[in-house]
Amino acid sequence: MADENKKAAKCFQHGNKAMQAGNWDMAVQMFSQCAKLVPHNLTYRQLLRNSTKKKYDENKKGAGTLAKTKLISLRSKVKKLKKAEEWEEAMALAEEGLLLNPWDAQLNVDVAECSMALDMGEVARFAYMEAVKAAEKDKDIHLAFAELLENRGEFSEAFKIWERVAKIDPKDVNVSRKLSALAARQATADANFEGAETASEAALHKNFAKDSRSTHGQEGDTETALRHQIRREPEQVEHYIKLARHLKQSKKYEESYEITKTALEVSGGDPGIREQLEDAELLLMKHNVDLAKERANETGDPDHRKQVAELSKEWRARRIEVLSSREQRHAQNMNVKIELAELVMQLQEWSRAIPLLQKASQDPRLKTRALVMLGKCFMYDNKMALAKGQFERAVPGLNAESQPETYKEAHYLLARVCEETGDNEKAITHYGEVLVIDYDYKDANARMEKLQAS
Numbered sequence: 001m002a003d004e005n006k007k008a009a010k011c012f013q014h015g016n017k018a019m020q021a022g023n024w025d026m027a028v029q030m031f032s033q034c035a036k037l038v039p040h041n042l043t044y045r046q047l048l049r050n051s052t053k054k055k056y057d058e059n060k061k062g063a064g065t066l067a068k069t070k071l072i073s074l075r076s077k078v079k080k081l082k083k084a085e086e087w088e089e090a091m092a093l094a095e096e097g098l099l100l101n102p103w104d105a106q107l108n109v110d111v112a113e114c115s116m117a118l119d120m121g122e123v124a125r126f127a128y129m130e131a132v133k134a135a136e137k138d139k140d141i142h143l144a145f146a147e148l149l150e151n152r153g154e155f156s157e158a159f160k161i162w163e164r165v166a167k168i169d170p171k172d173v174n175v176s177r178k179l180s181a182l183a184a185r186q187a188t189a190d191a192n193f194e195g196a197e198t199a200s201e202a203a204l205h206k207n208f209a210k211d212s213r214s215t216h217g218q219e220g221d222t223e224t225a226l227r228h229q230i231r232r233e234p235e236q237v238e239h240y241i242k243l244a245r246h247l248k249q250s251k252k253y254e255e256s257y258e259i260t261k262t263a264l265e266v267s268g269g270d271p272g273i274r275e276q277l278e279d280a281e282l283l284l285m286k287h288n289v290d291l292a293k294e295r296a297n298e299t300g301d302p303d304h305r306k307q308v309a310e311l312s313k314e315w316r317a318r319r320i321e322v323l324s325s326r327e328q329r330h331a332q333n334m335n336v337k338i339e340l341a342e343l344v345m346q347l348q349e350w351s352r353a354i355p356l357l358q359k360a361s362q363d364p365r366l367k368t369r370a371l372v373m374l375g376k377c378f379m380y381d382n383k384m385a386l387a388k389g390q391f392e393r394a395v396p397g398l399n400a401e402s403q404p405e406t407y408k409e410a411h412y413l414l415a416r417v418c419e420e421t422g423d424n425e426k427a428i429t430h431y432g433e434v435l436v437i438d439y440d441y442k443d444a445n446a447r448m449e450k451l452q453a454s
Helices: 002-021 024-037 042-055 064-083 087-100 105-117 121-134 139-151 155-168 174-184 223-232 237-249 253-267 271-299 302-329 334-346 350-360 367-380 384-397 404-420 424-437 444-453
Strands: none
Touching (some): 002 042, 024 042, 042 121, 064 087, 064 105, 087 105, 105 121, 105 139, 121 139, 155 174, 174 237, 174 271, 223 237, 237 271, 253 271, 271 302, 302 334, 334 367, 367 384, 367 404, 384 404, 404 424, 404 444, 424 444
């Protein structure tokens, strides 16, 4: 894999120069080679597609009539290969077709479906995006893209695609129900279960965030008004969701949980609302842990401290149970994988955390964090060479100003691993990176001085 990355990097350099010179044939050739060598790299795929479009002067037709016969043959072969689940071969042929016409909607869909089968979520997302651009009126492609986004936990983006489906087919009775369900789901990018809110409660898409903002004193946002809406229209799930959210903001966690439970019954078991009920349950459990901590701190009673430990253990076990289920249902949602990995690492279940983090590291937004966590897993599992590799991949992506704690921890742990493996020169270098930021960080100074003295 390292050799393939090196080869791809050289091709990328040649492709970049060709692109700057406007030599689109050469750029396409180089970026095509990059994508073959490192298929999961999204950037290579994007550059390839953009360069191919430039090659054809953005004509939206590609090579034109001369390529039609070959494209028909390629589509037929791709279809057979997909049916036989020979995904890599199918993708290679689909990419060959896209070199002739990068605007071909079906071939882009083929790349997306192959990418999903090969666990390349970012590439699948990009391919579906290209497909819906090429086929703005194709309802089936839009629905497939929306499903992918929802499985990845990108509920706000899925919401947008369903809005487009509503315009394509205004008579579809499922659209309003789906929009309602997506509006009820709370999407997340960065939050985790350790914070004040659970993962799927962290952020709401701007299209429906207005309903969830606290606008104290305005008509319709008080608890009384919201309960009145439910009495007036008991079949409307949105009213229950709004009330549950209002109760949560008012820190009435138990009532919020009960109302969400009713919402699930009214919805007929909607999966999105079921997840909200799980989140409400976890938030209630966390609230009980916090109350127990306050009492234990006030009394200093050993029995109260024991109760805190027991409640915390139950809370973590339930979070692991919830996330394990979601990780299966939303295989493309890398946020769930990294949160689950963080929890099982607390139990020192390194072999369970490692594959989750390896997949999460494929997401550019989570790559650095996942690599640091992978390094820890390998380090604590006494696989120092593997730990060193992960930390070395992580540190170039860290910023001392925006991520000071992670920056210090990663360099410190890498130094410890280098020290353990006898690479003292590198250990000194990485301890130095830590001390420049924080001179009193753990025992970095003492360890560095000892190494320098030896």
